Amino acid sequence: MKKVAALLFISALAVLLLYVVASMPPMGDPDNPTATHVIPRYLERAEEETHTVNVVTGVILNYRGYDTMGEVTVIFCALAAVLAVLGRERRGVIHGFVDRSEVPASVIVKTMVRFMVPFIILFSVYTILHGETSPGGGFQGGAVIGGSMIIFTTIFGLYESSRRIPLKVRAPLEGAAVMGFFLVGSLGLVGGGNFLTYAWPRVAQGLHPSLVVWLTVLVEVGIGLGGAMVLTSILFAMIREEEEIAPAS
Amino acid sequence: MAKDIVAGIFCCVGTLFFIIGTTGLLRMPDLFTRLHPSTKCDTLGACSVIVGMAVHNGWSWDLLKLAFIVCFLLLSSATCGHAIGRSALRRNIPYWKKKEANEDGHGA
Amino acid sequence: MKMGTALNLVLILLLLTTALLAVTARDLLAAVVVFSVYSLIMALMWQRLQAPDLALTEAAVGAGVTTVLFVITIFKTRRREEE
Amino acid sequence: MTSVRALRNRILLFFLLLLFWIVLTASLALHELVMGAVCSAFVGVLTVSLLGRALDPRITPAVLLRIPVFMLRLAWEIVKANIDVAKIILNPRLPIDPRIVEYRTYLPGDLPRTVFSDSITLTPGTVTVELRGEVLNVHCLCPYHEEGLPGLERLVAWLFGVRKPVGEEGNG
Incomplete structure (x- = not known):
């Protein structure tokens, strides 16, 4: 009985939703409300206004900088929540999975990871720095750095990994994304514009294009570093093993 | 045109190897x-498809990226x-042998 | 154009299948693996919709980082779902 | 002596990373090169602090120059042997007789052994399932696949410029 009721309810909901979808403007129609006001301006003037070749980056970091700042803050809060529940890792009392596993890490895998990690990190640096000209940017590059840290940690163990990326390096960098936005936003304020504007009327009427690009890159680097460190910290917090004792070496 | 044909042949060979690999699996x-x-x-298979793409693309920077x-x-x-093989071996997962095995493939 | 539509259809079907499998699998590890496949297909779809930025994010975060975090969580809890 | 070697390794890593950067950016413009040099140096320093060393000491310029030739020869081996395995898979009777064999290699150091075992894994019919010291455990699909191992070993030895020790056959 309950199931039938649920099924009926869901069907009714589906019909309603489909009806709404059917009455929406057709996808890709140039006369849509979305395609007549903001998008033409973004597409036509993004390059001259934000000085970024990649329009997506221009929209994310310049036109909608506040949105991105909110997202970055959400990520930071997520880390704070994870750390509030799980706590930081404690060095010396911890063991990674690899140390605990009955299968010790293979020499072959170790050698390969040693060889690959610099290239992965360089790729993510490229993704971050070239965010304004090619696909990619802070979020993507940060995720790739986080991925390389995950590879490193699963192969070499948490003990080794948290020794190489110590807490005192990670802790300040976790807020790098928010700090990057704050810094660039404040520079805009000091220059006489609004918060997070890349135009500084008090300093110069038309800002030199390369300076705007460098400000964008600064925000990207902040997002990348912050994202990477957040991911690494979450990983370390999750694979922490309290019961184990410190390894011999 | 000839370039397209060669690239197509490479891609087809690659796909063929994918199919063979899946069959084997x-x-x-x-x-x-x-x-x-x-x-x-x-x-x-993947390498062959990539070689096909390289041939199709001709001489450019993308060639080095593909390399x-x-x-x-x-x-x-x-x-x-x-x-994968190592961790299976370490966990003493038995491997299939021809002689001692039962006919229906449940290995020793 | 025809080929593109066919590819889109195949991708959507695969996406639905993996999504259903990920939800219904009793073995949570299998569910996680299927979920990472789902993320990879999603990345392909983003690329086909000409959103390479999103494709990169989906591939790195969805297929890479989240999978590892899920696997860690499963090893910390129980692997099988209980009735 | 060791410090000179370490320095050479770091420089080599720097140039490898710079090459990777140039391929990624697909341009030879000066500002890209400068940025690439800065980033490569940064990543190099990061790598040394993360891994404790730059590159495996066995990677030398000569080895790097031999890599393309090695790749081509390996590719030929891979293609040849892949066709062989394809035949086995498509054979309705599935004529396999798998076994795990031990193979004692004379290659020194982790990196040559890793390259050797990866080459074994890529050459169909054989998968390296364990590497302990100088003993490799290789899972062979058919007994005759084992016969290809010495040839591959010679290839890897050539890549790293290692000579086979004479008269040490079977010496632990």
Whole structure:
């Protein structure tokens, strides 16, 4: 009985939703409300206004900088929540999975990871720095750095990994994304514009294009570093093993 | 035109190796023997498709990028295959043998 | 154009299949693996919709980082779902 | 002596990373090169602090120059042997007789052994399932696949410029 009721309810909901979808403007129609006001301006003037070749980056970091700042803050809060529940890792009392596993890490895998990690990190640096000209940017590059840290940690163990990326390096960098936005936003304020504007009327009427690009890159680097460190910290917090004792070496 | 044909041949050969690898994966009796088609036919298939793409694209920077992709693909897929096989061996997963095995493939 | 539509259809079907499998699998590890396949297909779809930025994010975060975090969580809890 | 070697390794890593950067950016413009040099140096320093060393000491310029030739020869081996495995898979009777064999290699150091075992894994019919010291455990699909191992070993030895020790056959 309950199931039938649920099924009926869901069907009714589906019909309603489909009806709404059917009455929406057709996808890709140039006369849509979305395609007549903001998008033409973004597409036509993004390059001259934000000085970024990649329009997506221009929209994310310049036109909608506040949105991105909110997202970055959400990520930071997520880390704070994870750390509030799980706590930081404690060095010396911890063991990674690899140390605990009955299968010790293979020499072959170790050698390969040693060889690959610099290239992965360089790729993510490229993704971050070239965010304004090619696909990619802070979020993507940060995720790739986080991925390389995950590879490193699963192969070499948490003990080794948290020794190489110590807490005192990670802790300040976790807020790098928010700090990057704050810094660039404040520079805009000091220059006489609004918060997070890349135009500084008090300093110069038309800002030199390369300076705007460098400000964008600064925000990207902040997002990348912050994202990477957040991911690494979450990983370390999750694979922490309290019961184990410190390894011999 | 000739370039397109050569590229197409390479891509088709690559797809063929993918199909053979998947067939092998389904036909082989146990984990270790399944590693063989899955790590290698797939690698060769992917490499062949990439060579096809390189031929199609002609001489440009993308060629070097594809070369790097092939290198990383070879390294990572070989290492993955080894890691899976090794952890299976370490966990004493029995492997299929021809002689002592039952006829229906449940290995010793 | 025809080929593109066919590819889109195949991708959507695969996406639905993996999504259903990920939800219904009793073995949570299998569910996680299927979920990472789902993320990879999603990345392909983003690329086909000409959103390479999103494709990169989906591939790195969805297929890479989240999978590892899920696997860690499963090893810390129980692997099988209980009735 | 060791410090000179370490320095050479770091420089080599720097140039490898710079090459990777140039391929990624697909341009030879000066500002890209400068940025690439800065980033490569940064990543190099990061790598040394993360891994404790730059590159495996066995990677030398000569080895790097031999890599393309090695790749081509390996590719030929891979193609040849892949066709062989394809035949086995498509054979309705599935004529396999798998076994795990031990193979004692004379290659020194982790990196040559890793390259050797990866080459084994890529050459169909054989998967390296364990590497302990100088003993490799290789899972062979058919007994005759084992016969290809010495040839591959010679190839890897050539890549790293290692000579086979004479009269040490079977010596632990």
